[in-house]
Amino acid sequence: MERSTSERGRPGRRPALTAEHIEVLRAITCEQPRSSLDEVKRELERRTGVVVCTVTVRRALREAGIERLKPQRRAGERAVAQGTGGALRVGYTEAPRRADGPSGMNTDLTDAEWILVADLFERRGGRGTPARHPRKQMVDACCYVVRTGCAWRLLPKSFPPWRGVYKAFSRWAAAGSFEAMHDRLRQQWRDRIGRNPEPTAAIIDAQSTRSTAQGGQSGFDAGKKVKGRKRHLVVDTLGLLLAVTVTSASVQDRDAAAPVVEQAWPRYLPHL
DSSP states (O other): OOOOHHHHOOOSSOOSSOHHHHHHHHHHHHHOTTOOHHHHHHHHHHHHOOOOOHHHHHHHHHHHTOOOOOOOOOHHHHHHHTTSOOOOOOSSOSTTOOOOOTTSOTTSOOHHHHHHHHHHHSOOSSOSSOOSSOHHHHHHHHHHHHHHOOOGGGOOTTSSOHHHHHHHHHHHHHHTHHHHHHHHHHHHHHHHTTSOSSOSOOEEEEEEEEOOTTOSOOEEETTTTEEEEEEEEEEOTTOOEEEEEEEETTSOHHHHHHHHHHHHHHHHTTTO
16 A cells, blocks of 8 residues: 555655754754854764755754854944944954045155155256245145045145146156156065065956046947946066056957057066
């Protein structure tokens, strides 16, 4: 006589966790009542050798009527959750944050940093009208605009007048002063971590980004579904920039690779 469906049991594959596994879960939650699901899963795997996901563990605990206590939070997270004003740690800690400079902005160069690059921006020779504003303040204003992306006219009043800053920025950019500063800082960083000052290998890549309403060349990258511009980069093995070109996003990587490599080639040919 054929057995009924209730006697045969539920059709389908066998459950991942047996009664013995449930008892092990019960013991784990009794010993470690505030463990997270991931910690319970790892402990179960260590004791029984069974490998399951956290969803299976949660379902098994619910069906067996096993209750866990909520994991304890750290003091800062608990204060934020309770609205007591505790600081939420997101991103960088206070250790690497820059202190506000003389302009009141944390984009200002420190005195030690200015000593390293001052010769690139100081006027050579004694001819001409004396400068009205210190060169460090002008460079700090340029760093603020580059870092924040604000318009020159919106430069804070703590900096020199924006017209003078813009003229100085245009002059220094045409002379390659900022590129020389970047190259010098890159060499110092490589030497600091025990690498050769100049790179011996390079990596080329591209990145498509959405453009703004400020104009400029723009296109559509059909592969990444992005309308805007594309940055073509040559970096060393540490990710430090060697050369960059900007095109519309519609330009293929194979077509834009030659110009950016050509830009980096004369400068780093003896080392690569």
